Amino acid sequence: xxxxxxxxxxxxxxxxxxxxxxxxxxxxxxxxxxxxxxxxxxxxxxxxxxxxxxxxxxxxxxxxxxxxxxxxxxxxxxxxxxxxxxxxxxxxxxxxxxxxxxxxxxxxxxxxxxxxxxxxxxxxxxxxxxxxxxx
Numbered sequence: 001x002x003x004x005x006x007x008x009x010x011x012x013x014x015x016x017x018x019x020x021x022x023x024x025x026x027x028x029x030x031x032x033x034x035x036x037x038x039x040x041x042x043x044x045x046x047x048x049x050x051x052x053x054x055x056x057x058x059x060x061x062x063x064x065x066x067x068x069x070x071x072x073x074x075x076x077x078x079x080x081x082x083x084x085x086x087x088x089x090x091x092x093x094x095x096x097x098x099x100x101x102x103x104x105x106x107x108x109x110x111x112x113x114x115x116x117x118x119x120x121x122x123x124x125x126x127x128x129x130x131x132x133x134x135x
Contacts, residue, residue: 031117033104040116049110057103058086065093
């Protein structure tokens with residue numbers, strides 16, 4: 001039994017050790033695509049919609065990298081992105097996992113279930129916490 005909390009390096013190594021086999025377990029943190037959130041079935045979207053979400057994911061991960069206006073249009077979410085927006089700049093500067101996370105959040109948004117995580121619950125006395133945090 002492992003009695004310590006894994007560090008980020010162990011988490012990333014564990015993710016990459018699983019490869020992409022469809023029968024691998026959902027062992028990631030619950031709020032991630034590799035955890036409980038990742039078990040959500042995609043419903044009501046076309047393949048074109050998924051491709052659009054991929055483009056959206058790239059553009060949302062492009063702050064400070066993409067040409068002027070691309071990131072801003074991605075954050076507006078108003079359907080003004082174009083597949084051509086991902087050409088002509090260095091995609092090697094993007095974080096592939098950020099693209100993936102942005103894409104899946106966009107898929108959830110289009111399915112009408114974003115954010116697809118349980119509501120955070122505070123387990124203590126809020127007034128006591130405020131007193132402790134006050135100068």
